[in-house]
Amino acid sequence: MCGIIGYVGNQECASFLLTGLKRLEYRGYDSAGIACCNGSNGFKILKAEGKLENIERQLKQKPLTGKTGIGHTRWATHGKPNYINAHPHRAGSTVLVHNGISENYEELRQELTSKGYKIVSETDSELFGHLVEDQKQQGLSFLEAVRTAFLRLKGSCSVVVVNDEYPDLIVAIRNGTSLVVSTTPELSLDGKATKYQDGCFVASDPQAILEHSSTVTYLENEDFAVCRKSGFEIYSVQKPIKPQNQLKRKPITLDWPLSSLDKAGFPYYMLKEIHEQPRALLDTLDNFIERDTGLPLMKEVAPLLLSTNKVQFVACGTAWHAALVGKYLLEKVARIPTEVDLASEYRHRDPMVGPDTLVIAISQSGETADTIAALREAKKHGAMTAAICNVRGSTLSREAGVTLYTAAGPEIGVASTKAFTTQILVLMMLAQYGSICKKMPLDLDALGMKLYVKLPHLVQEVFSSEKNIEEIVKQIAKSKGYLFVARGRLYPIALEGALKMKEITYLHAEGFAAGELKHGPIALVDSSMTVIVLAPQDELYEKTFSNLQEIKARGGKILAIGNKNDQRLQKCSDYFLGYPFCSDWSDILVATVPLQFLAYYMAIHTGTNVDQPRNLAKSVTVD
Numbered sequence: 001m002c003g004i005i006g007y008v009g010n011q012e013c014a015s016f017l018l019t020g021l022k023r024l025e026y027r028g029y030d031s032a033g034i035a036c037c038n039g040s041n042g043f044k045i046l047k048a049e050g051k052l053e054n055i056e057r058q059l060k061q062k063p064l065t066g067k068t069g070i071g072h073t074r075w076a077t078h079g080k081p082n083y084i085n086a087h088p089h090r091a092g093s094t095v096l097v098h099n100g101i102s103e104n105y106e107e108l109r110q111e112l113t114s115k116g117y118k119i120v121s122e123t124d125s126e127l128f129g130h131l132v133e134d135q136k137q138q139g140l141s142f143l144e145a146v147r148t149a150f151l152r153l154k155g156s157c158s159v160v161v162v163n164d165e166y167p168d169l170i171v172a173i174r175n176g177t178s179l180v181v182s183t184t185p186e187l188s189l190d191g192k193a194t195k196y197q198d199g200c201f202v203a204s205d206p207q208a209i210l211e212h213s214s215t216v217t218y219l220e221n222e223d224f225a226v227c228r229k230s231g232f233e234i235y236s237v238q239k240p241i242k243p244q245n246q247l248k249r250k251p252i253t254l255d256w257p258l259s260s261l262d263k264a265g266f267p268y269y270m271l272k273e274i275h276e277q278p279r280a281l282l283d284t285l286d287n288f289i290e291r292d293t294g295l296p297l298m299k300e301v302a303p304l305l306l307s308t309n310k311v312q313f314v315a316c317g318t319a320w321h322a323a324l325v326g327k328y329l330l331e332k333v334a335r336i337p338t339e340v341d342l343a344s345e346y347r348h349r350d351p352m353v354g355p356d357t358l359v360i361a362i363s364q365s366g367e368t369a370d371t372i373a374a375l376r377e378a379k380k381h382g383a384m385t386a387a388i389c390n391v392r393g394s395t396l397s398r399e400a401g402v403t404l405y406t407a408a409g410p411e412i413g414v415a416s417t418k419a420f421t422t423q424i425l426v427l428m429m430l431a432q433y434g435s436i437c438k439k440m441p442l443d444l445d446a447l448g449m450k451l452y453v454k455l456p457h458l459v460q461e462v463f464s465s466e467k468n469i470e471e472i473v474k475q476i477a478k479s480k481g482y483l484f485v486a487r488g489r490l491y492p493i494a495l496e497g498a499l500k501m502k503e504i505t506y507l508h509a510e511g512f513a514a515g516e517l518k519h520g521p522i523a524l525v526d527s528s529m530t531v532i533v534l535a536p537q538d539e540l541y542e543k544t545f546s547n548l549q550e551i552k553a554r555g556g557k558i559l560a561i562g563n564k565n566d567q568r569l570q571k572c573s574d575y576f577l578g579y580p581f582c583s584d585w586s587d588i589l590v591a592t593v594p595l596q597f598l599a600y601y602m603a604i605h606t607g608t609n610v611d612q613p614r615n616l617a618k619s620v621t622v623d
Helices: 014-023 052-061 105-114 125-137 142-150 269-275 277-288 299-307 317-334 369-380 395-399 418-437 449-476 488-505 514-519 541-553 567-572 587-606
Strands: 003-009 031-037 043-049 068-074 089-091 094-100 157-163 166-175 180-187 193-203 215-218 223-228 231-236 310-315 338-342 357-363 384-389 402-405 481-486 509-513 529-535 557-563 575-579
Touching: 003 014, 003 094, 003 157, 003 166, 003 223, 014 031, 014 052, 014 068, 031 052, 043 052, 068 094, 068 157, 068 166, 089 125, 094 125, 105 125, 125 142, 125 157, 142 157, 142 166, 142 223, 166 193, 180 231, 193 223, 193 231, 269 277, 269 587, 277 418, 277 449, 299 357, 299 384, 299 402, 299 418, 310 317, 310 369, 317 338, 317 357, 317 418, 317 488, 357 369, 369 384, 369 395, 384 395, 384 418, 395 402, 418 449, 418 587, 449 557, 449 575, 449 587, 481 488, 481 514, 481 541, 488 509, 488 529, 488 587, 509 514, 514 541, 529 541, 529 587, 541 557, 541 567, 557 567, 557 587, 567 575, 575 587
Parallel strands: 310 338, 310 357, 357 384, 384 402, 481 509, 481 529, 529 557, 557 575
Antiparallel strands: 003 068, 003 193, 031 043, 031 068, 089 094, 094 157, 157 166, 166 223, 180 193, 180 215, 223 231
């Protein structure tokens, strides 16, 4: 969840570090800092509570010089979000940044305090620096001191370490939370790359260094990277750092243009990413559709679908809502029994899985700690595994038996939009491919190439109501709360709409299956409550309409989203949004987009930070 960047090379690095940290703001953070080394003068640290603007202000007053440096944005776990607890931390000559949790920090704190080490912060992170200093006091080299100190830590965490005595060296160790390393070629005056290396980067996410290099190497668990301006070497933290113990890792080239990291004229990343959905759907479709037949091309997953008698989805948050849609799809279209589990609960309930179970993990980043842990639990029980993921080379994609990649591109806003809709598109194609594998009849008008090619256009049509949604928000903004209701395959979309509202507005919002209203939630409904109803004219329309009447009878304000020609629904509602709902699965995506706009404009109206909502992080790397 914390953001990390480091650089060692031939260039002044303070601006590199600050720009890289800005690329990582989407992770969420409450304090930040950087450290740079200017030769024999050692590492100087600037850090501050709050946003990166505070660091920029300090840099203008006290510029940091140096060609080796590390930077960090902190999402607080141990200790309050303040200056003292902000990273980087110094312990003697050792300076470090850290992501994750040291589960044995109380034991380590007592041990180090008893030895006379002065611990300044409340964090578990600072302790690692003192452990390194303690190992150095026992005669170990800096590299061996870092390695043996790391072996003392319990839990999922990664560290990046520098030392005043080694100004041209960065050490990075990964155990659970993501780290990538990369080198950049030195450029000649004509802009062409030479054979010499200009420097080496380490970062928690490739977005932080994409403008310098699009080729990255993901560290694996227990990898120990030694970074110099000439490049990097990777070893196992379990073995002494010797040439014969060096490891090879395959680099990954990302197809993300640098422009994808900019706001492109939009005021917020979230709004930009909502508008990017038609292109993201087209790019994802292009990944999987066979040109000659118009059928999904997912041959690598065919043996798994043919061998399974049950699918289990594991996911968190928005990805869990996509998994719920996947359950409707796989059971209806491919007739495969399907369960959906919250990844954070999955490994704690002793799940019943075996060799004939296919466990599919869904994660935008591929670094969600709970989802990775659930996948590992499934593998431990002998299950077949697959993943739906947006980041090539991520931990989840490397550990799953098969990975189906969405093509959403980088998603910077904390509240997921285009990652969610591309996940649903992949699930649609997976369900269709499952029916093909099992030789089942399929209605290609309801789910097939005719549907896929019109999806981007249908989503584009929703954009025409953006101003209307903004005006509706002004009318319902004083409601005491918001209930999102739907039936059938749109029920997960109601849950997703409520989550979006909660995430970025901090208002009370809940999602329900419409039929459950009378089993408790309807007690919340009065004239101060707005209920958002998803009501396409499908086989469940009359039942949904009946639930709408129950809301109306109790004075609730109704915002209905349905077919644009549905005059009956429009007359019964206080506010109405009509769209081209069809008798196929396209309504899942069409209904999703207005709920994204609704949350976005409510956040604008209430004045919250759309892209960086409080207490949240984009990539949840601790469980």
